[in-house]
């Protein structure tokens with residue numbers, strides 16, 4: 243595994259989560275009486291006081307969301323678990339049933355608990371006659387539009403198993419109809435990964451079934467997940483709380499649904515692309531007006547209006563939350579102003595007459611007045627985030643201060659439809675600064691900062707050593723000043739990664755902060771941090787899971803780029819070679835060059851004096867990319883033809899690192915000898931597996 247040419251576990255985070263969670267120490271179905279972690283603490287008096295305050299000041303008497311959430315309910319299945327074809331549980335709604343017992347949990351921010359209950363909708367719902375949704379089968383909703391002869395499916399979920407179950411449910415309840423078309427609203431995996439559960443690829447190839455997507459869909463469906471894929475997978479542990487059991491003390495919600503299903507992720511390429519800003523298309527008697535809205539919630543995305551039904555599909559641009567401008571798992575910062583402008587366009591094109599607005603997450607809104615109010619509120623919240631942050635930035639507020647300075651306008655603060663569940667407003671505001679100005683705050687002290695491991699020992703010494711820091715930290719903790727405890731204990735754990743008392747006190751502070759958060763992403767990050775500090779990062783099976791569909795959809799250039807990222811420059815020092823790579827079945831040619839310890843590639847060019855020429859069909863290269871076969875096997879069996887010095891392949895492989903998702907984030911949570919890369923200069927003598935320096 244160490245040095246083949248495969249993609250490793252870079253692409254498929256939802257499956258990764260599934261397999262990792264099966265190896266956990268803690269069970270998934272817990273009773274709700276106690277904390278799942280023996281070291282876990284109850285909410286403190288300060289956390290409870292904050293809870294009481296929110297409970298008394300936010301408009302909990304406004305129940306409109308609850309009426310909308312249950313409206314049109316048709317039926318729920320008997321089961322609350324959906325099994326994956328591989329045998330594990332792909333989806334478990336039942337583990338969140340503690341939320342439905344009418345109890346208030348002081349370990350959950352009351353606003354978040356409200357959202358977590360709203361996301362407990364489960365089963366088949368009628369939006370209006372002819373439009374139906376199955377909710378609570380996956381992170382997203384799956385939507386069915388009744389056409390003349392069948393169903394048009396909008397956004398077939400993350401997993402084949404969950405989308406298949408949804409199709410079975412609607413066919414059982416409303417009569418069996420064939421799927422005549424699928425629409426992928428955007429490039430995120432929770433909106434297309436389950437496509438094989440609702441259609442057969444042969445029917446798409448023959449044109450019998452249409453798959454509609456915005457232009458650029460295939461490129462963006464894959465590319466966002468590859469270059470920094472391993473780091474994103476690791477950070478999913480934080481944002482999605484992969485190691486946290488469902489519990490009032492653990493995972494309770496994910497803002498736009500309960501969590502991601504863990505089944506077979508597949509991808510079938512669209513056969514109709516929407517290219518114009520506004521484009522009309524009728525399929526099987528259903529008239530649809532598509533509004534392309536690139537660079538909003540996703541790099542490519544489209545809303546849809548059904549003029550004959552006065553129904554507006556808001557894709558994922560308007561859901562029951564303000565969304566991520568900056569997502570904690572890591573992604574390019576999104577454009578809040580463009581997002582706002584596209585909502586405004588939809589408001590003026592369709593929102594003037596729409597009688598229902600429905601989306602790929604959350605629940606619909608009915609009545610034109612309500613729709614316009616929600617659209618305007620969302621439009622203004624995104625615009626204000628962008629403009630309000632830059633308003634302060636232009637007066638000197640920096641990326642390190644904006645989270646404590648920027649405030650959502652008061653008139654929007656008490657509107658449930660614009661609360662910051664998914665996109666935490668503090669991190670969104672930092673994201674806006676990052677988008678425009680980057681990470682540097684303008685202070686030279688932050689131009690070349692010492693790494694935390696380097697600076698911490700000096701802090702610990704100057705603060706009088708660990709006993710003094712622990713004493714002060716405990717004092718601050720006892721007063722409920724958790725961010726201050728975190729500030730100084732963070733230095734101590736970097737200075738003394740083996741100091742478990744320090745890690746435990748830091749964990750306790752993280753935990754109280756987690757309980758207090760409205761945004762589940764931020765809650766999960768704090769609670770996951772507490773978990774890792776207390777228990778270390780558990781060892782578990784790390785599967786090599788690259789879906790064949792996704793690898794097929796990846797361009798050869800993207801794979802070559804990723805080899806360039808896997809290359810350890812120190813190992814490649816002094817090497818120089820060129821490779822012509824020819825894939826006859828798709829007619830592509832690449833020139834790959836190693837020079838200056840850097841691997842580059844260019845499509846459409848060849849070197850007349852290449853050191854090595856490899857000719858292999860792209861369909862065979864897929865197996866190498868997936869790690870199913872090695873390139874050597876392909877050459878010795880004659881599937882790949884070579885000309886020149888094949889020793890170059892060995893040389894290239896010897897420079898490559900296979901990334902391990904279990905890397906250290908918090909000090910002392912992974913034994914040094916198990917770390918791929920040792921960041922701690924004070925433990926240099928300890929052996930590291932690969933590439934330590």
Ligand SMILES: [Zn+2]
Nearest residue numbers: 382430432558
């Ligand atoms: Zn989504």
